[in-house]
Amino acid sequence: MKIYSFKKGGLVLEDPSTPPATESIAAFLPSIAVVPLIQHPGEAAVPLVSVGDRISEGMLIGRGKGSGSAHIHAPIPGRVIRKVTWTLADGRPTEGLVIRLEGAFTTLGHRKERYQWETMSPADLLRTFADKGLVEMEEPGKPLYDMVREATASQQPVIVVVRMVFDDPWLVADYVLCKEHVEEIIEGARILRKATKGSHIIFTISEEETALGTLFEQAAAPYKESISVVYVGARYPQRNRRELEIVLKQYEKVNNAPSSYHCIINPATAYAIYTGVVHNIPILERYVAVGGGAVKSPRVLRLRLGTTIGDAIAQCGGFVSRPARIATGSTMKGKYVQDLDEPITKTTVSVIALTEEQIGGEQTYACINCGECRRICPVGLDPERLYKYALLEKDEEARRYNVVDCHGCGCCEVVCPSRLPLSTVIRISIKRGAAK
Amino acid sequence: MNVSHIHVARKPLIHITLPTYSRMWLVSIAALGGIVQSAFTDGGYSFLLALVAVATALVVELLVGTVHAKYTSMGDGSSIATALILTLMMPHTIHPAVLVLGVLFALLVVKQSFGGLGANWFNPALGGWLFSYLSWPHLFRDALIQSHLVKIQEGIGKGILDPGGSPLAVLKYMGFTTSSLDEGIVSFLNQTLFSRFDAELPRGYIDLLFYTGPGIIADRGALGLLLGTMLLLAFSVVRFLVPLVYLAVYLVLVRLYGALPFGGSFGGGDMLFALLSGGTILAAFIILSEPVTGTKSLMGALFVAFILGILSFVFTYPGGILFGPLYAMVVGVVFIPWVREMETILLYKKARRIP
Numbered sequence: 001m002k003i004y005s006f007k008k009g010g011l012v013l014e015d016p017s018t019p020p021a022t023e024s025i026a027a028f029l030p031s032i033a034v035v036p037l038i039q040h041p042g043e044a045a046v047p048l049v050s051v052g053d054r055i056s057e058g059m060l061i062g063r064g065k066g067s068g069s070a071h072i073h074a075p076i077p078g079r080v081i082r083k084v085t086w087t088l089a090d091g092r093p094t095e096g097l098v099i100r101l102e103g104a105f106t107t108l109g110h111r112k113e114r115y116q117w118e119t120m121s122p123a124d125l126l127r128t129f130a131d132k133g134l135v136e137m138e139e140p141g142k143p144l145y146d147m148v149r150e151a152t153a154s155q156q157p158v159i160v161v162v163r164m165v166f167d168d169p170w171l172v173a174d175y176v177l178c179k180e181h182v183e184e185i186i187e188g189a190r191i192l193r194k195a196t197k198g199s200h201i202i203f204t205i206s207e208e209e210t211a212l213g214t215l216f217e218q219a220a221a222p223y224k225e226s227i228s229v230v231y232v233g234a235r236y237p238q239r240n241r242r243e244l245e246i247v248l249k250q251y252e253k254v255n256n257a258p259s260s261y262h263c264i265i266n267p268a269t270a271y272a273i274y275t276g277v278v279h280n281i282p283i284l285e286r287y288v289a290v291g292g293g294a295v296k297s298p299r300v301l302r303l304r305l306g307t308t309i310g311d312a313i314a315q316c317g318g319f320v321s322r323p324a325r326i327a328t329g330s331t332m333k334g335k336y337v338q339d340l341d342e343p344i345t346k347t348t349v350s351v352i353a354l355t356e357e358q359i360g361g362e363q364t365y366a367c368i369n370c371g372e373c374r375r376i377c378p379v380g381l382d383p384e385r386l387y388k389y390a391l392l393e394k395d396e397e398a399r400r401y402n403v404v405d406c407h408g409c410g411c412c413e414v415v416c417p418s419r420l421p422l423s424t425v426i427r428i429s430i431k432r433g434a435a436k
Numbered sequence: 437m438n439v440s441h442i443h444v445a446r447k448p449l450i451h452i453t454l455p456t457y458s459r460m461w462l463v464s465i466a467a468l469g470g471i472v473q474s475a476f477t478d479g480g481y482s483f484l485l486a487l488v489a490v491a492t493a494l495v496v497e498l499l500v501g502t503v504h505a506k507y508t509s510m511g512d513g514s515s516i517a518t519a520l521i522l523t524l525m526m527p528h529t530i531h532p533a534v535l536v537l538g539v540l541f542a543l544l545v546v547k548q549s550f551g552g553l554g555a556n557w558f559n560p561a562l563g564g565w566l567f568s569y570l571s572w573p574h575l576f577r578d579a580l581i582q583s584h585l586v587k588i589q590e591g592i593g594k595g596i597l598d599p600g601g602s603p604l605a606v607l608k609y610m611g612f613t614t615s616s617l618d619e620g621i622v623s624f625l626n627q628t629l630f631s632r633f634d635a636e637l638p639r640g641y642i643d644l645l646f647y648t649g650p651g652i653i654a655d656r657g658a659l660g661l662l663l664g665t666m667l668l669l670a671f672s673v674v675r676f677l678v679p680l681v682y683l684a685v686y687l688v689l690v691r692l693y694g695a696l697p698f699g700g701s702f703g704g705g706d707m708l709f710a711l712l713s714g715g716t717i718l719a720a721f722i723i724l725s726e727p728v729t730g731t732k733s734l735m736g737a738l739f740v741a742f743i744l745g746i747l748s749f750v751f752t753y754p755g756g757i758l759f760g761p762l763y764a765m766v767v768g769v770v771f772i773p774w775v776r777e778m779e780t781i782l783l784y785k786k787a788r789r790i791p
Contacts, residue, residue, distance in 0.1 A: 011452075331450040352449070360451035365512045366554035368456055370727040374784075375734065382732065382784040401785055417456045418554075 005233030033306025042068020071133035132276035188270030310340030390429035460513030466664025470657025527579035601700010685745025
C-alpha cells in the first residue's frame, strides 16, 4: 500500500476530548431554530418569508444572491417568530430567522422517495444542486454550483476527489458519517462526477484508516465508473487543498495519469449531494461532533440546522467545568462563537467547549525567534517575518516573501511559544494586500 | 479580529508547545543547577551572586516597566534567565558590584535599548560578560589566578610538558593533587567497567566534574549544569542536534590536535577535559541554543554550530584563551545577522510552487 504525503512541516494532532468515533446519535428536534441567511462566503440570501409566516419542513426561505451565495431552507416546520441580527467572530454582521417548531414534518419519519438521477443531464444536476442549496459542508461553505462551474470551465479532465483525510481529530463527525453511509457517499460522488463530466473518482483516505478504505473499495467495486482509493498521510494539514493537490500530483505521476482538475469535496458534501439529488431533500441536518474538555459526554450528534449551540451541548450532558472558550469548526481552523444561541449551520463540523488547559494560555509574549513556526510551516514560509511585516502593514514586502502562498492552516500559531496570532495576522495581511 | 472592512476570525484555538515563560524558567533552572553546585563548595557565595544578579534584573524590569510598560519583560522570565546565565560566566569570587554592573549593561544596553526581548541582536548575557571582563580585567585575573586553567598555562609557560599531551598531567606537575573522592570513584569505575574493555580512566576527571577550586561558576558547577541541560533537552527547549554538532566538531578537533600544546602528539588530545572546562557546557547547551540571537533554520543553526566548534578549538588551544568556547560564542553572535540574511535569501525568499 503506497502512502502519499506532503514532504515538510505539519504536525500530528491528538485530542482526547473529542467524541468517540463509534456511532452517531440522533439529537432531539429543536423547539426553536435559528437559521442564518449567510451560511456561505457570498452575499446573504434574500429572505422569502416574513415574521408570522407559517413554513413547512424543507421549504425555501432564503434565495441565494449571485456567485458565492446559496439557497436556505427551513430545517423544521413552524412559524417565523423573529428576525435577528448578530456579529460573527470574524466581525461580519449576520442576520437570521427564528422559527418556532409547529405543525407536521413532511420528510422526517416518512418513507424517502428515490429519484433516478442516472437519467438526468449534467445541467439538470447542476440546477438541482443550486435548488437544494448545496454547499461544501465546511467553512467557508462554497456553493457546489460554483465549484462545478469552475471545474467544467477548467478545460482539463476533471477528477472528483472525496477527502476522507482525518488529520484533525475534530473531523470525527465526518469519520462516523463515512462509516455509516458508505453507499450514499459513493453515490453522491458519482452524481458529482456526472455533473462535472469527470473522468474519475478518488477517495483519499488517511493511512491509518485502512479498514474504512477497504469498505469503500468493496462498495465501489460494482460500479462501472473509474473509482480509486488512495491512501495519504495523516499529518495535519494533509487535508488542505494545497497539500492534497501535492499528493494527487504524486499519484498521477506514479500512475502516468494526465494532469487533471481536482474537484475536491468532503464526505459530508457527498452525502448532501446524495440526499439532495436522490431523495430531493435539501440540507436539513448534519453530523456534528460536540465535545471538548468542558463537555460532560462528548458525542457525534445528527443535528438539525438551526439548533442552538447551547441545545447541542445540553444534549451531551452539559458542562462539567466552566469552558474558557466555545468554538465551532476545529481547534485549528475553527472560530469562537459569541454566545450559546448561535446556531448549527451547514458548515458546522463540530462544537468545542475548550477549557483553559486545552487552550494553553492566550497571554502573548515577544517573539523569541525560536523557529518553531518556520519548522512546522508546510509551505516553507517564514511566518515570523511575514507576521512582523503584517503588523507594520508592509504588505508589498510580505508579497515578496510569498505571503500569498499561506493557506491559513494555523500550524505556526499552534506551536508558537509566545502565543502570537501569526496565522490570523498573516491572513489579514493577505486580504489587505489583495484589497489594495 | 477586524481591520477596517477585512474580516478575519482568530484561530487556531489551542497551543501545544511550552510557552515562552516556561522555556525561560527551564533555562533558569538549568543555570541554577550549576550555581547551586558551585555554592556548595564556596560557602554559598555563588548563590549570593546569583541572588544579587536576579535582584538587579528585577529592579531593571520594574524600572523599565514604570518608564515604558510596553518593553518590560517581567512576566516572561527572560531577565532572570539572563542574570543567571551571566552569573555562570563569572568567577565565583568576583565582587557583586561587577555582576550588578554586568546585569545592568546586559539588560539596559544590550537588551532594552534595542526594544526588549526578541529585538536584541546580541546575546545580553554575553554582552554583560564582555562588558565586565573588558572593564575590570584585573578583577577577573585576580579571581582566576589560582584556577586550574591558569595553572596549566603557567606550567606550559615554564616549559612543563607531558609526552601524553594531557592537561591533567601538567596540572599534576604544577602541584595539583586528586581528591579522595576522585580516587575512590575512578578506582571503582576502572575495576568494574573500564577493565572489561582493557581501558583505564585517568585520575582527575571526577575532580573536574566536582571542581572546587577557583574558576567561573559554570566550570565549578559542571555536573549541575549537565543535569540542567538534560532538562532542557527533555522539554525540547534545546534542539539536540545543535549542541551535538558543536561538541562533536570541537571535541574531535581537540582529540586530533589538542595534545600538541601540552607536549603530546597528533590524536592524543583530552576531550573530557575540554568538555568539562572553559565553559564548554554552558556555551553548547545554553548560549549556542539561545533562540533570539540564533539562526532562522535548523540548517543554519547546524552550520553555525560547526563553525563555532572550529573557532572554540582555535581560540582555546592554539590561541590559549582560557574560555575559548565563550569567545567563540561572542564572535558567532556577531555574524548571526549575516547568516540570517543568507537563510532568508536561500530558504524563504524564492518562489515556491507545488511540485
